[in-house]
Amino acid sequence: MERLYFWPTNPAASLFTLWILSQVFLYAARVPVHRALREVGRLLGGVFRIGARWCRGLAGVAARRDHEMIVEMGKGDTEAKIGREFHRIEGAFAKELARYPDLHRKIDDVVTKVDADFQECATAAPAAPGWTEAVAAVAKLPPNMDSTVKKVMEEIQKSAVAGEKKALQEFREATAKKHKVLSSMAPAWKELQKLSTDVARAVTGALEATKRIDGFMGSYEKVRAADSKAIRALGWNATQLFVVSLLVMAVALGGAFVNFNLIALPMSELVPSGSRIGGMPVATVAALVVVLMEIAAGVFAMEMLGITSFFPKLELLPKSRRRIILVVALGGLFMLACIEASLAVLREQIVESSTALKASLAGVHETAVVQTASSRIPVVGQAVLGFILPWILAMVAVPLETMISTGGHIVLSAASGLLHLVGMICRLGGHGMRYLCEGARHLYDIYIVIPLQIERLVGSGARGGAAVALRGQGARQ
């Protein structure tokens, strides 16, 4: 600063001169500076506005992609559900229809039997022909008849009474027989009822499945029509699934960490190498590979069980081959679990040995070391943990698949939101820049306020003088 002084011995005069010069210079440069500030403001505002528009455009693209993804996901999901229902119905129908000829034959047999029994019940012994007319003719005879006729009548009465008795006896016997037939029909009725219940159950199941399919078809149509409510629901559902799978994955990661630590130390006994890969000892890498292999085996097992669908090619394999892969995956998992259990035991031995060594080097009495290491609980616990953890890790395939399938939606949603936010900030920045340049212009004017005021006074004085001159000229005229 002092180098700018005109008179170093008199700083006040120098500063005053500098101020005067700056006032003069800035007053002279006022118009171009104002123009420059306005242009700069416009330029910066434009840049921010373009940035905001670009962000908004990208956010729109991301949102569209997200929308498309959700629609496709929803369609795929609903199609899978419908497919599963059809598969169930197919299974049920195949089972029921396979049974149907047998069922039908059974029902036919039972109905025929019941019909026959019923027919048998309905048959009654026919009455003797003309017997009724004869009785009517005898009944019309006058009562005052001769003894011969009377005797004949008495004989007829006797034979009628005997016939009635016999008929009654026969009727009772027939009725008893019919009752017996009817009682023998009861099991047939029961069987018929049971068969009807079976048929009703199958039909009800089919109807319920149809209802479910109807529901799925409804939601499928909504998704196809890109109904906003359905899309929102799908988006929320995907977010929910992502969060849950993320939590499960975090827990699984913890399990993997424990598992890794369990086998990392004893692995150095199995894979003795001084080399390193990416800064990590080979033994550590080997332990990591074992953990990853367990996860891979779990992925294949879940794939073959039909729980996940990472590899579409594997779904096309025949059942027998799928079963072979499943057995191989489960067998591999079992082997790895056994290896881990044995490594866990080895680890405990190494730790015990190291503890004893440290104690020995420190001069601690050996018995104290032996006493602390005598419990077998840690060994058993570590072995069990080493055996169980691989199976738990194998389950990670399910949340992994869910996380991958829903991750796209989350990423696109987050990107869209972030771009919207950046766009908003850019718009605010654009406004801010415009007003900042405006403010700078005002500050500039404030700094040179004295020359500006002088200019105003001179301007108004000149205008006032001209007016007075004009007024004087008018008075003279």
Next chain:
Amino acid sequence: MNRALIAAVGLFAGSCSSGSQYAQAIVALVDVSGTYADQRPEVVNVIRKGVLPHLTPGDTLVVIRIDSESYRKDNVEAHMTLDVRPSKANAQKLQLAGALDAFSHKQLRAAHTDIRGAMMLGAEYLRETNAGRRTMVIFSDMEEDLPRGVKRDMAADELKGVRVLAMNVKRLNRDNANPTAYRARLAGWEKQLTAHGAREFKVVLEPDKLADLLDEG
């Protein structure tokens, strides 16, 4: 496709490296001359408690005796690189502890103190290990007294990358009378060793801190 394969193979090969650069090499210089000669059992105890348990598979420990002429191979009392198997490494540690015990019971007393000779020998061993972390622990009063005719001129990069820890420096009678002389002696060593490439020179008073310092690397 081929390029990608070559790149992948190159990346894998590049990521593979020898484990020695991650290992630690420690050289312990033990003074057996003058007033420090009777400190040997204590020094061995410090090595047993503070150094040996903290060595991991692949690490190296060399114990060198400081006597009248220390730049002789005979001055190496113990030299061991631990096996990569933890069980074998533990056995080696026990063996080394035994060797150190034997060293502590030896009848040794040198007339002169050739610290720099031991340092030069130790530096050679450290260079040979190619270890990533190299530490020299000196158990001495840091008072050098070379016999007549013995010259010790260290190269400019003699101790390049080596961390020097002066452990359990015994104060001489005249140091107690004039602590400034003691401090000046240590400052002189620091200046000299850092001039020859030492990464750091540190005086450690508490033996318990040695393990932490070694872990820091």
